[in-house]
Amino acid sequence: MPSINTPSQPNVISSDAAASVMQTLADISLHDGADSALLWQAGEVRWEGPVTDRIYNAWSCTKSFTSCCTGLMVDAGKLDIDAPAVQWLPELKEHYPNVTLRHLLTFTSGVQTRANDADPSIIIDPFDVREPRFPLGCCLHYSPESEWIALAIKRVSGQAIGELFREQIGDKIGIDYDFFRWGEIDTPDGPNNGGSGAFGAGVHTNPRNLLRFGQLLLQGGEWNGVQLISREWLCEATCSQELSAVPPWDALDGWYRDWLPGTYGLHTWVNGIKLNGQRLWPHGSGEVFAAQGNRNQICLVVPECDAIIVRMGDDGVINMRDYDLVIQRLKETL
Secondary structure, three states: OOOOOOOOOOOOOHHHHHHHHHHHHHHHOOOOOOOOOEEEEEEEEEEOOOOOOOEOOHHHHHHHHHHHHHHHHOOOOOOOOOOHHHOOOOHHOOOOOOEEEHHHHHOOOOOOEOOHHHHHHHHOEEEEEEEEOOOOOOOOOOOHHHHHHHHHHHHHHHHHHHHHHHHHHOOOOOOOOOEEEEEEEEEEEEEOOOOOOOOOOEOOOOEHHHHHHHHHHHOOOOOOOEEOOOOOHHHOOOOOHHHHOOOOOOOOOOOOOOOOOOOOOOOOEEEOOOOOOEEEOOOOOOOOOOEEEEEOOOEEHHHHOOEEEEOOOOOOOOOHHHHHHHHHHHHHHH
């Protein structure tokens, strides 16, 4: 399991070199380029685009926030991700008695809920449980299973997941809540903040807040000398999970089929080994990880460079492998 550490005496990137790294990011991006991007390295923001105070839908970056809230409850002894999830989610008992939160966190549960008849990839109700898509643990299917995780968190904490995050993490790391909101979704227990980033119910924030979140992860959960979330949880969440190294269920048309199997932690993208035997980002170490969302939202953490690159926008999807060009350029400058 990799450790989350930063170099004791990292090289410091020059302003010209930082600009060249972010030009590479702009080159691989679509029309929003690097306007809403930042490069933080060795303790300071070394480059900042002109539009970093705008709020964007972070989409599936939300999943990494959900992962941290799961870790808070694991640290508190209120959740066990390897125990049957039905003890917190009895709605799963009929079809999924052996599913664990780890299965849900790695998209290997096979949990199926009500979808659009014409396009089964469009989930209509993530809590309307149907028979399994596939046997437990045999495939990976990127889906809104995160809503079940968020519901379990609400049940054991007694708080909506967004309230829990703000109380135990957000306020303490200086999240600017004028530029942060976490949407809500209807659940069997009433409104809760969305766990997946789908349904418009995820985290909406600006690049500066997303950078603060990335700093907490890079620092192993420590902020100003206080351990807010355990290093043990973050180490596990940001390393490739054996469960995720399985074929995609929708192998022919799943958007993630060439990227995700083997490169997923606990609701975090990691630089693991894909099914073809290669790393997702070959120029990065196995410790590189990211919170990633639709439309090219990313908080890319490169521990060996003591660096975080945040990019947000409203343009569209790019090839996840292209971030390797950014990591390569970053390493060439140090």
